[in-house]
Amino acid sequence: MSESNERPQLKIEEAKDKVMGAIAETMDLYGVTPAAANLYATMYFEGQMTLDEMRAELGMSKPSMSTSVRKLQEIEMVKKTFTRGSRKHTYAAEKDFFHSFMAFYCQMWEREVKTNLGAIESAQEDFVEVMKDSSSTPDIVAKAKEYYDQLEESKTYYHWLGELAESIRSGEIYNFLPKDQKD
Amino acid sequence: MSESNERPQLKIEEAKDKVMGAIAETMDLYGVTPAAANLYATMYFEGQMTLDEMRAELGMSKPSMSTSVRKLQEIEMVKKTFTRGSRKHTYAAEKDFFHSFMAFYCQMWEREVKTNLGAIESAQEDFVEVMKDSSSTPDIVAKAKEYYDQLEESKTYYHWLGELAESIRSGEIYNFLPKDQKD
DNA sequence: AAGTTTATTAAATATTTATTTAACGTTTTT
């Protein structure tokens, strides 16, 4: 690094830091650890990296990098890259935010739909049984019906959420909201 | 509570518990504490509640209820209700999940767009300056341009995310994905 | 096959976050 390009070089680093800071700051929203957030922010401006390079860059332990990378792979924000000749594994940041958005939210929403809809269906069966049970007093039956209806109403939401996830996975959503919309 | 309705009554409680469990379990996705998650799950099957009733129901401290309620109000999953005659504040769960979805995600995405887009704009200005700087070597300029372009590309995503939030806030999204879609 | 490099797992530690107890301020009631 020569003396004449030090100032611009510094400016580049500062500019990168601004963006990296913002990314790391908003990534808590994605439920990742600070280490993983910083790692992604770093990788966003790098090509592929090895665990050792990550550790050197962030000044953290290798297992921490290993764990963080795995977490980031789970939500598809980092992908493994193949590098012939090197024994070290290499990874690269997924830079297409549309892809990350899809992977993260669809996974999350699908889990929510599955878990809650499952519980709702099961509970509704119970409420029906209570309503049919001859030992239920009228006010018990009324309560059961009230809860049943409340759950039935909520199913509309979970179906919608599932549809939303599906339309994002399929890309159909972009017919409604184009990627390159200018306004 | 008479002896004859104990079985159905128990069944109702068990059915509620299933749904409450699922709600509490998936609410970690919304970044709330376990106390807040359990509180919302409880309130979902109740009408309005006072802090003391919450504490009694969950067996937790009053400040914990106070904090949890405030957090849930922030993401609009609980709203304050007016009860004339009582000095105690009363709160009720927002049972319209569409509303909660909107409040939570739009707030989150708008924060992300604002923070990251702000940093990106600022960084891009820096990269432009580096490119115009006569003391920058050709490879420095090339690097600056590369980063500039990468950021420019990413702006498409943030604009899209902002649009998505807007269409959810306005309800326009339901033209594309109707609430009551059956399939 | 032995030795070396790399990644992962396990156990221990450090840090952060959630929760509680205690204190405070505000509002209402008498």
Added chain:
DNA sequence: AAAAACGTTAAATAAATATTTAATAAACTT
């Protein structure tokens, strides 16, 4: 005006989570 009820804030404790060091396992090289 004094006392009581209620909610919130502050400090302390408890619990959970992230991170590290140390140990293990797997893959490659010679």
